[in-house]
Amino acid sequence: MASKSKVPPNEMSFLDHLEELRWHLIRSVLAVVIIGSVAFLMKDFIFDTILFGPKKMDFPTYRFFCKIGTFLGVDSDFCADELPFTIQSRLMAGQFSAHIWTSIWAGFIVGFPYVLYEMWKFISPGLHPNERKYSKGFIFTASLLFFLGALFGYYIVAPLTINFLGGYQVSQEVTNEFDLSDYVGKVRISVIACGLVFELPIIVYFLTKIGLVNPEILRKYRKISLVVILILAAVITPPDIISQVVVALPIFVLYQISIYISKRVLKSEAKREAKLAKERAKNKS
Template identity: 50%
Template sequence: MPLDQIPDDKEMSFLDHLEELRWHIIRSLIAIVIFAIAAFIAKDFVVGTVILGPSRTDFWTYTKLCELADLIRTPALCIDTLSFELVSRKLSSQFMTHVSVSFIVGLIIGFPYLFWEIWRFIRPGLHPKERKASRGATFSVSVLFILGVLFGYFVIAPISVRFFATYQVDPSLQNLFDLSSYISTVTMIVFGSGILFQLPVIVYFLTKAGIVSSSLMKSYRKHAIIVILILGAVITPPDPFSQVLIALPLMLLYQLGIVIAKRIEKRESKQNTET
C-alpha cells in the first residue's frame, strides 16, 4: 500500500519504509528504461539530430547568432565555422555511446516522473502545514528542470562546443574530438543545467529548514555574481554578449532564491505572531 494511502494513526516499521522506497525506485527505473529504449530506437533523431546538433554550423543557436550579428553589425558574434572533427577510435565505441546516450536521454525525459515518485514517498511524512506549503512541488521542479535543459542545450552546450573547438595551444595541432568525449560533455552540460535550475526549489526547502536565510544570500550575492561572471567568461567566446547570455539567467535564479527566502521568512514571522 502506498504511503499516502496509509492512515495517519498507523505507523510503519523501518523495513516497511524500505520496501515502499524500493517500489518507488523500481517504478522510476522502469519508466527511465522505457524512455531509454524509445531513445535507442529513435537513433537517427536522438543522436543524429539532437545530440550532434551543436556540432554543426546549421544548429538553431548558431543560425540565430549569425542573424543577430548581421542585425547589430557584430561579425564576431556569428559562429559559422567549427574547426573540429568527431572520430570514433574504439571498436565498440559507437555502440556503447549509443547505449549511454539512450540512458541519459531516458533519465532526462523521465526526471519529472522520478521526482514525482520520490515526492510520493516523502510527502506522507510531512506535517499538514508542510504538505500545504509544498503543494505544487512536482510541477515547479519539472518546469525548472525543463527550462534548465533547454537553456543548457540551446545556450551553454553550443557556446561551450564552440569554445573548445576554437581553443588551441599551438596552431599546428588539429582538433579531433572523440565521439564519446563530445557526447559526455554535451549531455552532462544539459543535465547539469537542469539540476542547476533547481536552485529556487533548493533555497525554498533550505529556508523552511532554517539553514538558509535571505540575509545570508544577500551578504554573499556579490561573491555569487563574481563566480557566475567568471564561469561565463571561461565557457564563452571573448565577447560581452555571450558572457551576459550565460550569466544573466544564473543571476536571476540567485535573485529569485532571495525573493523566495524572504517571502517564507515573512510568512513564518506572521504565523508566529498570530500564535
C-alpha cells in the first residue's frame, strides 16, 4: 500500500497542525524518558557527585572563594571544614520519589537540544527560506546559552544559596536538618532557572522578529530592567549584596547583548525589505 504523502504546511488544517505538534511532543517526551532512564541507573553519580557536590566544602566554588578570602586576609565561611546541616528523608517514599523526579529533570536538561530541535521542526515550515537556513545555528546557540546558564546556576547560584541557608541559624538551640526534596529542589531550580534566564537573547530575537520589541524600547527601559534583574537576583540568591551582584552581572550583560541582537534583526529586516522592493520595482519596469 502506498504511503500517504506529506501535506504541505500551507495546505494543512488546524487539526493537521495539532497532529503534527502531537508527534513532535511525543518524540520530545520519549527522548526525555530515555535519557532519564539512563540517569536513573546512574544514581550514585547523579546524587553523590552532582547533587550533593555543593554540600561538600571541597566543591570548586568554595575553594575559589576561600582562596579569595585568604588573599584579602579576611575570614570566610567558605574555608570551613563542613557545612553545618544534614539531609534527611522523612517520608517513606521520599528517596524513591526524589530519585524518579531527579532522573526526569536530568533527562530534560541533557535532552534540551533535542527538545528544542523538535519544537524548531514544528515552527520552521512557517518561516521564510532564508530564515529557515539558520535553524542549525539557532539550535546550537540556544542550547549553548541554556547549558552556560545551567552551569552558572550549578557552580554559582546553588553553592551560594546552600552555603548561606545551610549555615544560617537564629539560635544555637536550633539545628538544620533539611528534607531531601527541599535540598534537591533548591539545586534543581537554581540550574533550570538560570538555564532559562540565559535564553534572554533568543527570546528578544523572536520578540523583535514579530515586532513586539526593538532596540529603542530596550534602551528606554534599561534602568527598569536593571531593577528587575536585581530583584530576580535577590529572589534566587542569598540576601547578601555580593551574591546578588555576582548573579545580576551576567544577566545584565545578556540584556546588553539582547539590545545588539535586536538592532541586528531590524537591520537585517530592513535590508530584506529593501531588496524585495527593488525586485518589485524591477519586475514592474
